[in-house]
Amino acid sequence: MISNDELGFNLLKKKILDRTGVDCSKYKDNYLKRRIALRIKAIGIDPSYTGYYRFLEKNPSEYDTLLDGITINVSEFFRDVDTFNAVKKEVMPQLLAEKTKRKSRILRIWSAGCSIGEEPYTIGIILYEKLGPTLNEFVISIQATDIDGKALSAAKAGIYDAEALKKIDKSRISKYFDSVDGNDKYRIKDKVKHFVRFQKHDLISGKKFSHFDLIFCRNVMIYFGRELQSRLLLDFYDALNDGGYLIIGRTETMTGEAKDKFVCVNTRERIYKKNSKNS
Ligand SMILES: C[S@@+](CC[C@H](N)C(=O)[O-])C[C@H]1O[C@@H](n2cnc3c(N)ncnc32)[C@H](O)[C@@H]1O
Known part of the structure; x- marks a missing residue:
């Protein structure tokens, strides 16, 4: 469970925008939080937005992995x-x-x-x-x-x-x-x-x-x-x-x-x- 750290969450969104050009703040907060939580769990770091912020600084390839997680590609022919x-x-x-x-x-x-x-x-x-x-x-x-x-x-x-x-x-x-x-x-x-x-x-x-x-x-x-x-x-x-x-x-x-x-x-x-x- 990630602590309710809104400041850390907002800083993280800004960092992602600066680094990738993708404005995450326009996605639903709850959706974004769920995707970030999945990445934090997969990496196995301290469950906090600040912890994930630090991880991104040290591991820039994580930006791509996170963006992959945000863009869910589920589709099929004749969906509906x-x-x-x-x-x-x-x-x-x-x-x-x-x-x-x-x-x-x-x-x-x-x-x-x-x-x-x-x-x-x-x-x-x-x-x-x-x-x-x-x-x-x-x-x-x-x-x-x-x-x-x-x-x-x-x-x-x-x-x-x-x-x-x-x-x-x-x-x-x-x-x-x-x-x-x-x-x-x-x-x-x-x-x-x-x-x-x-x-x-x-x-x-x-x-x-x-x-x-x-x-x-x-x-x-x-x-x-x-x-x-x-x-x-x-x-x-x-x-x-x-x-x-x-x-x-x-x-x-x-x-x-x-x-x-x-x-x-x-x-x-x-x-x-x-x-x-x-x-
Ligand atoms: C769930 S798929 C939907 C695919 C298809 N339209 C369908 O209904 O089956 C959502 C798609 O939206 C794309 N997407 C998410 N954010 C986007 C953005 N800011 N601009 C353009 N495409 C975006 C994702 O990369 C993903 O491929």
Whole structure:
């Protein structure tokens, strides 16, 4: 049990920011404390923030290990199958009808906090299926970003254990994956992979993006404090084209000023449409 040393905790957050550029103070305190406690236990040092501060000073490689612990990369293909079905059956038809009306053939999608790639590749699969023979009439880009460089390297390789594919049926697996050396590992096929561009990006301090039709930011904001959640939701609003959609995680909520800027189109699946009248 770590003593309730708020001063030590705050100094530690400042030290991590100075040294790594990652602003830990924007994550939920309780979440951060749990991750630090796990590191302290694993190292076996005196259970105090000051003790951990000293350890970091003497062992700079620990910064990377701590950041690995803070960026939880749990994901899977079709995580929350119903959400992706709703995107395919409810969101895509509306979006494509809108595109046709505006005579636009460009589709821009952002997977923010993409981890090791399952989410952006899942989006690629549903686009492939939805657009079918008209696929080549569109210019499609899926921008997939994450703060975690190691996760992005794995995402670019696009090779997964069978466990990550457990929600995908056999016929989809054979359509979209190649088996790797018969090793119970699967590589995503190029026909999906070529839609996706991976990029390192910190949602807290990184540049602002724009002109997206769809933004997925699922199971990322849950780790952040309320203030940052509110700011990010406004950033997503600004990053969407008129009539664009935001999809957040099933346990996440719309909060702050952004509440009036989006219309909820599917409550259960947390799908929101940009309410352009409120720009
Ligand atoms: C639990 S995964 C979610 C993956 C995927 N979106 C999903 O729903 O399955 C959370 C991801 O958020 C990323 N993340 C955490 N803090 C971040 C930040 N400040 N900026 C960008 N990505 C961040 C982590 O590295 C991790 O890959």
